[in-house]
Amino acid sequence: MNWRALFKFELNAVFTNPALLFTVFGGVIIYSFLYPLPYTQQLPREQTVAVVNLDNSQLSRELERMVDATPQVKIAQHAYSIDQAKALLINGKVQGLLVIPDNFYRDLLLGKSPTLAYAGDAAYFLVYGTIVEGVAKAGGTLGAKAKVSRMVMSGDNITLASEQSSAMTLNMRPVFNPTMGYINYVVPSVFVLILHQTLLIAVALLGGGQNEYRLQGLTGYWLRYPGWQVMVVRAALFVLMYLPLVAYYFGYSFSSNQINRQASISDLAAMTIPFLLAVIFLGIIIGQLIPRRELATLIVLLSSFPLIFSVGFIWPASAIPAPIHALAQLVPSTPAINGFLRLNQMGASFDQVINWWGQLWLQVLLYGSIAAGLMCRAQRRSEPVRCRL
Numbered sequence: 079m080n081w082r083a084l085f086k087f088e089l090n091a092v093f094t095n096p097a098l099l100f101t102v103f104g105g106v107i108i109y110s111f112l113y114p115l116p117y118t119q120q121l122p123r124e125q126t127v128a129v130v131n132l133d134n135s136q137l138s139r140e141l142e143r144m145v146d147a148t149p150q151v152k153i154a155q156h157a158y159s160i161d162q163a164k165a166l167l168i169n170g171k172v173q174g175l176l177v178i179p180d181n182f183y184r185d186l187l188l189g190k191s192p193t194l195a196y197a198g199d200a201a202y203f204l205v206y207g208t209i210v211e212g213v214a215k216a217g218g219t220l221g222a223k224a225k226v227s228r229m230v231m232s233g234d235n236i237t238l239a240s241e242q243s244s245a246m247t248l249n250m251r252p253v254f255n256p257t258m259g260y261i262n263y264v265v266p267s268v269f270v271l272i273l274h275q276t277l278l279i280a281v282a283l284l285g286g287g288q289n290e291y292r293l294q295g296l297t298g299y300w301l302r303y304p305g306w307q308v309m310v311v312r313a314a315l316f317v318l319m320y321l322p323l324v325a326y327y328f329g330y331s332f333s334s335n336q337i338n339r340q341a342s343i344s345d346l347a348a349m350t351i352p353f354l355l356a357v358i359f360l361g362i363i364i365g366q367l368i369p370r371r372e373l374a375t376l377i378v379l380l381s382s383f384p385l386i387f388s389v390g391f392i393w394p395a396s397a398i399p400a401p402i403h404a405l406a407q408l409v410p411s412t413p414a415i416n417g418f419l420r421l422n423q424m425g426a427s428f429d430q431v432i433n434w435w436g437q438l439w440l441q442v443l444l445y446g447s448i449a450a451g452l453m454c455r456a457q458r459r460s461e462p463v464r465c466r467l
Contacts, residue, residue, distance in 0.1 A: 084311050087299040091284060092315065098280045101375075105276045106323045110331045113272070114265050122208045125198070126154035127174040128163040135183035141220050145176060150212030167199065174198035174209035261335050266423055267391050267415045269327045274385075274411040275378050277320055277354065278361045281312070282374030285365020292460055293369055301460050305453030309446070313358045317351070324350050328422065341421035345428045349417045352438035356410035359445035366452035381409075389415050413437040 092098060129145075131138050146153045154172050157163035163175040177195035185192040194217050198209035288300050300308050328346060332339050361374075368374060387393050388406035395403065406412045413434035420426035428435070 081307070081311070084299065084303050084307060085315070088308075088311050088315050091288075092319075095284065095287070097371075098283050101276050101283065102280045102319060102323070105279075106272065106327070109272050110269070110327065113268060114261055114331075114335050122205055123149050124152040125150060125173045125205055125209050125212070126152050126171075127176055127196075127198075127209060127213070128155045128157045128166045128172045129153050130157045130160055130163045130175065130177045132180040133178050133182035137183045137186060137220075138178045141178060141182075141216065144216040144220060145213055148212040148216055150208045150215075167197070173205050174213070176213055262337055262423070264392065265335065266332070266337055267389065267419060268386065269331065270415045270418050271382065271386055271411050273320065273324060273327065274353075274357055274409075274414065275382055277316065277357045278364070279375050279378045281316060281358050281361025282364040282368065282378065283371050284312075285362050286368045286371035286374045287365075289366055289368065289456065290370055292456055297460060300453075301457055305450050305457060308453060309359070309362060309450055312362065313355055316358050317354050320354050321350070324354075332422075338423050340423065340425040341418075345421050346418075348428065349414065349421065349431070349435060349438070352435065352442050353410055353414040356438050356441040356445055359442060359449045360410060362449040363445060363452060366449070366456060385409060385411055388412070391415065391419065407437070408441075410438060410441055413441075 127145075129142055131142065142153060145151055151174070155166060157166060157175070160175075160177055163172075163177070166172045167175055175197050179192055179194070182192045194213070196210065196213040199205055288298060291298060292301065324346075328339070331337075364374060364377065368377070384402075385406070388398055388402050389412050390398065390403075398406075417431040417434035417438075420431050421428070
């Protein structure tokens, strides 16, 4: 049982595999730049809308100017009817529409509440929310201005009228997403999934290639050593490879994208070690079960979208069907994402994520036992050495 020789064999197998190296280093580094790139502005701005001004009064045109002045909305076209504005929206020429009703000015002078109609393309939640926010803000500001004017004309003090123009004052303070942007919302979790998927593919590629050789009647160093020893060396090698990549993601990538960081290095390390081990052992299992190495990439990539939507941060966990939620708990990315998010973005203490940490260690024991059994079975079938655990 020569540990040094086995480590050299594993090291050579990893660093002479171009597909594995590109998946690990190329995939992690390229995704760190490409994935956040479309969202560097954090929130959509200057969304184009079409305006249908049925009142065509001075005040309605002032409302148009106020809407156009908001950072969220840009008036791109004027339509003469609601049907024409709908056609522009359906054809994709604008992202939203605003309808100013007839008698808008008269109703405001009479103290009535005219109804503004606005709509957006709800197929894109961020775009729709941005349009609604911009138009509603402009409409609310104009309404407050009209109310203050009436109160002043009635003899009220202008300062008091300004303070009483709204029944309540809204003071929004973002807690876990200080920029209220897309990057702080989704990128930290996606980065954990990228680490999970690339590591899973890499380990499965290595094991799948060796399993392919075994099924062809060929032998190799992985069949001359006890299964548990191969697992220990392989796990140690991939952990050493991925620790700098994890530090790169949680350090430089988070910092360059201005992503919130609150966890200590010791807490991140405590969560990272079982996460990497669980993924490695799961990758060994996949590698032992597939007959060809290329299946590793196909299987893991097809699982990416179901995994990201079943974790519970993009789609609410309460809205996920119980069977899907239960299956997601078997994947290391689920407890890892929940743990890392709470530690790094929400400022939780390690005691508050101890359940996800324990879940990762349970996966390490479970997948480690299954992987050892599968490698032992492969050795018995090839019979180059006696299987020892």
